């Protein structure tokens with residue numbers, strides 16, 4: 206068996222020790238005689254898996270008792286409409302800072318449920334940066350500001366979070382658990398699991414309890430934060446296997462030393478890649494250096510006619526999923542927690558050799 210270095214943006218590489226453990230536990234979880242996939246979500250064994258995962262996630266992110274942690278389905282995309290339904294009335298507005306494709310998708314979806322008010326956007330510079338906070342138009346009467354803390358396609362990331370008089374909502378799909386954050390800066394954080402958390406099918410929602418009493422009556426029960434919290438995220442059958450695997454990822458992170466330790470590794474991985482791109486006349490980064498993502502590293506070959514050869518030859522040496530999103534072209538290396546430093550070194554070696562050959 207030969208595993209490749211997988212730079213996929215999501216679903217993405219999972220830590221190998223996690224996959225090994227899942228493999229070992231596959232046929233007979235904890236002497237239950239069955240796989241976690243085959244268990245009732247109401248069984249003692251699964252309820253224990255679920256609550257341990259929640260406790261470990263709370264521990265990793267230092268989430269206080271004033272927040273609910275929900276394990277839902279529907280992806281981050283379902284949250285684009287779930288949070289307006291839970292938090293505001295149709296006549297209210299939510300402010301948005303638009304920094305790329307995922308911000309735009311969130312804005313479009315929110316517009317169906319209330320006013321989505323764009324207070325700042327970097328569209329004019331091709332979404333290559335976070336708009337300066339001083340330029341945000343804070344005059345609206347909205348209580349909430351939504352950001353996408355890491356734009357997976359554009360590779361643009363908030364390095365610090367704004368401190369506002371409004372309640373901050375963040376789509377952290379492509380960066381949650383990659384660094385330590387202060388949960389108390391946010392009213393609501395949501396993330397699809399399939400990058401740093403676990404397999405697709407699970408969505409994490411971390412929401413301040415006091416925000417959960419205003420859901421519109423028509424809010425689907427499965428997306429009603431208060432109702433799901435009341436039911437321990439088991440109002441209906443939850444994505445049990447993804448939840449279990451996320452739990453294994455949380456244990457792996459704790460064993461690594463928690464989020465401070467993983468942040469250090471992630472910063473080193475990203476820095477090495479950006480340094481090499483910066484130092485070369487052959488490659489180029491489209492992102493303002495102040496906001497370059499540690500998770501998704503888009504880069505271009507200055508001679509785009511070499512793109513296909515780059516991807517083909519990378520594939521031949523086991524470096525896969527490096528093609529940039531179809532909307533922006535070029536390359537993108539997604540280097541989530543599950544992508545080991547060795548993958549980045551292998552990519553750097555390949556980039557150097559490719560440049561020597563064609564540069």
Ligand code: PMP
Nearest residue numbers: 280281282307357376378379397
């Ligand atoms: N937000 C961001 C930042 C994402 O990267 C993605 C998925 N790539 C989404 C939202 C949508 O997530 P899902 O496919 O889980 O709905």
